[in-house]
Amino acid sequence: MLISYDGTDLNGWQIQPNGPSVQSHLADAIERVTGQRIYPVGSGRTDAGVHAIAQVAHFDVESRLTPHTLLRALNHFLPESIVIREIAEVPNTFHASKSAIRKLYRYVYSDSEVRDIFQRQFAWRVHYRLNERAMDEGAGLILGTHDFRSFETEWPNRKSSVRTIYRCEVSRLGNNLILDIEANGFLYNMVRTIAGSLYEIGRGRWEPGRMKEIVDGGDRSLAGQTAPPQGLFLVRVTYPDFSTDAEVPTSENDDLEE
Amino acid sequence: MLISYDGTDLNGWQIQPNGPSVQSHLADAIERVTGQRIYPVGSGRTDAGVHAIAQVAHFDVESRLTPHTLLRALNHFLPESIVIREIAEVPNTFHASKSAIRKLYRYVYSDSEVRDIFQRQFAWRVHYRLNERAMDEGAGLILGTHDFRSFETEWPNRKSSVRTIYRCEVSRLGNNLILDIEANGFLYNMVRTIAGSLYEIGRGRWEPGRMKEIVDGGDRSLAGQTAPPQGLFLVRVTYPDFSTDAEVPTSENDDLEE
Secondary structure, three states: OEEEEOHHHOOOOOOEOOEOOHHHHHHHHHHHHHOOOOOOEEOOOOOOOOEEEEEEEEOOOOOOOOHHHHHHHHHHHOOOOEEEEEOOOOOOOOOOOOOOOEEEEEEEEEOOOOOOHHHOOOOEEOOOOOOHHHHHHHHHOOOEEEEOHHHOOOOOOOOOOEEEEEEEEEEEEOOEEEEEEEEOOOOOOHHHHHHHHHHHHHOOOOOOOHHHHHHHHOOHHHOOOOOOHHHEEEEEEEOOOHHHOOOOOOOOOOOOOO | OEEEEOHHHOOOOOOEOOEOOHHHHHHHHHHHHHOOOOOOEEOOOOOOOOEEEEEEEEOOOOOOOOHHHHHHHHHHHOOOOEEEEEOOOOOOOOOOOOOOOEEEEEEEEEOOOOOOHHHOOOOEEOOOOOOHHHHHHHHHOOOEEEEOHHHOOOOOOOOOOEEEEEEEEEEEEOOEEEEEEEEOOOOOOHHHHHHHHHHHHHOOOOOOOHHHHHHHHOOHHHOOOOOOHHHEEEEEEEOOOHHHOOOOOOOOOOOOOO
């Protein structure tokens, strides 16, 4: 399933005791349509308030419905804040999280002098005019393969914190700054901590070179704040072309990420 | 005051017994800042769910605060869905409604096959692919000065229903259709009824020429449905340049419009 959701009123991806999550809404819809209680597996978790343009999830179900009929039926039972954009049958070897080889996140800042009320749930409104060139320079310094533990929020990190960032850039679009970051996987809160660090560079408190120092230092306290969730969008998850019967590689992704 | 608001959770412009309105929020903020209970006068009412990029309102207050300080103080007390973008002192002859000479509204449709969750509060999601050329052709037929009573929702219409439409056009932007309509004033629900009529043309039920027949017929039952409020935005209100001491003309506007 390719899924979009507006995270504003949702309690994140993962099923939670304290409120509706994307996963629980999907499970409810699947149960209504197929009679089976199944929790779909997402490409990764997103926190409360975080949005997805294109989350990917898989589930195993026995059904005679075609994917298209299933899509229409499931969408009928989903709330207005969640929509399934596509459904396709996949080989049993496909796993939404383990098969993913790249993910692209976008983080949006808004630095207009007057707050933009239409973006209040879709951007981090900052109170300084941000310098996008300094931010982009800093962003470029963390490209490549590094240990990114400095950008990981406290968590029992059971595996390696080495990841590869393929793309990390900041651009301005009017009163918005757009951070696009693509990697083979992300640690918990990694994008939001990078966004919080670039914010300090953008407002002039830190030099762009600080980004390299944060990575080299290996210490969370060197990085900036965890930027608020409403600016974050999961934009794209990339998989190898499994339709070619190529063996599906598994990534280094933790399940416990963003 | 130049004001933006997201009408989703607001009960329209006008103070209401059954929920928070833009006017009551503004009055509350003015009272907090100045100690005086004052209801600002808007350029016109907007219904529940309708948005404003640039509503204009005036009020009379005795205060030593500069406009800029007043703006910051009022914004501090307004909810996140409302913001004052500008405040300026105006001559006593200025009246936000009576001095207005033109208003521009935008109505947004979304005709994507899969519903766009991020637009659900900012567009009318229709279930047919709309023909923007036919809609634009129909829109052009109501330009000029006419009696628009066919597009007015039942209301004790105390004055003339003659208005002049200066601009009325439909264009496509991806999966959105944009209706821009500018006139010297609007009747109650006029834009939404025009939007509902153009919808019938867009989906192929009516020919573009129907727009002229609706106007000529002078009968509300000839027109389409009143399109839902969340697609409607008040975009611009135009006044004569009152700073030049030109006499401020009064328009034909009813107070009871959109």
